[in-house]
């Protein structure tokens with residue numbers, strides 16, 4: 488086992504840290520206050536190569552390994568969650584799922600533009616009445632000649648206004664190949680937003696990730712070519728679940744960035760703020776909170792590095808990824824809560840960043856599998872009720 492970061496990892500880490508502390512933080516407080524996202528940040532992420540970190544060079548990406556993607560997520564979320572969410576959706580849920588499930592023709596068609604950010608990708612699984620119970624989705628796809636006609640709607644879609652294309656999970660109607668034992672059959676499509684019948688509407692009033700774009704997307708008699716299907720008829724749910732293996736990895740690694748940001752803010756504040764003639768960092772109760780954050784950061788890194796390594800080496804990692812997402816997101820929220828506590832009244836206003844970390848970290852315990860879903864998954868694995876079988880299509884290993 489080798490836990491050391493390579494020279495390339497360190498280089499990417501430094502570049503992502505600098506990008507976060509300059510491009511992302513510039514004007515962020517105002518964007519967060521006014522709840523407006525800035526598409527230029529996304530464009531600059533594309534120019535810097537971050538939108539194609541893990542995409543092989545053959546498809547125009549940076550060709551770095553999956554650990555590098557985690558490192559970029561950690562460093563960008565150290566600045567703000569909204570930037571990491573863009574990576575989760577574009578790199579994780581969208582591009583990596585094409586890398587896993589796409590035919591060679593599909594990879595050549597989509598990955599080069601996604602790698603540079605010329606086109607932005609997003610993900611549509613959740614619906615107003617299908618969140619944790621993802622299989623209860625109601626969006627339908629009906630075969631019509633060499634096209635499918637899609638009807639329905641998706642909710643809580645990150646980058647809904649900016650994405651050029653969406654990975655949309657549908658339930659097949661009149662499918663030639665119905666699901667086993669009468670179970671519904673699903674299909675996944677890459678859908679272009681310029682397709683007639685597509686529309687979107689932003690969601691306002693979010694608790695956190697206010698500098699990020701979230702909304703709903705609608706499909707009315709939207710005709711998509713059969714060649715836009717990822718996998719085969721009946722693979723849709725597996726495509727969705729494997730997309731989550733990638734998205735959850737980016738959320739887990741990003742959560743470590745929040746903890747690091749809490750430590751950045753708290754170590755500075757605890758050394759400067761004095762009570763009774765000494766810095767509050769000398770108080771044991773403050774030290775206890777700092778130590779707990781350090782524990783979250785160190786455990787969190789090991790968990791996501793392990794998942795990155797499993798991705799690199801082509802191992803199934805649904806269980807480990809769920810664990811990393813479950814543990815790290817809870818640790819990030821706990822760290823942010825403690826960071827507010829350490830800052831006292833200053834932690835309650837946006838003069839200091841910790842109130843933003845507190846609001847932002849709460850969301851990650853809901854999206855990409857709630858805290859409760861991951862709790863249940865971990866119990867089910869241990870009890871023998873759930874197991875990870877070999878996959879029909881696997882993510883390319885690194886190096887390929």
Ligand code: CAA
Nearest residue numbers: 612613618619621643644645725728729732805854855856
């Ligand atoms: N990769 C490939 N296939 C997989 C898989 C994976 N990771 N996980 C499961 N599968 C396959 C299984 O092998 C199974 O196949 P068979 O039928 O051939 O055996 C099939 O998919 C069904 O799997 P499960 O039996 O595990 O399905 P389930 O119904 O028990 O799943 C659940 C229940 C785990 C709770 C699942 O519904 C789930 O994860 N829910 C949470 C959904 C979620 O995370 N949503 C987040 C939305 S995206 C988002 O939030 C992003 C954003 O924009 C912010």
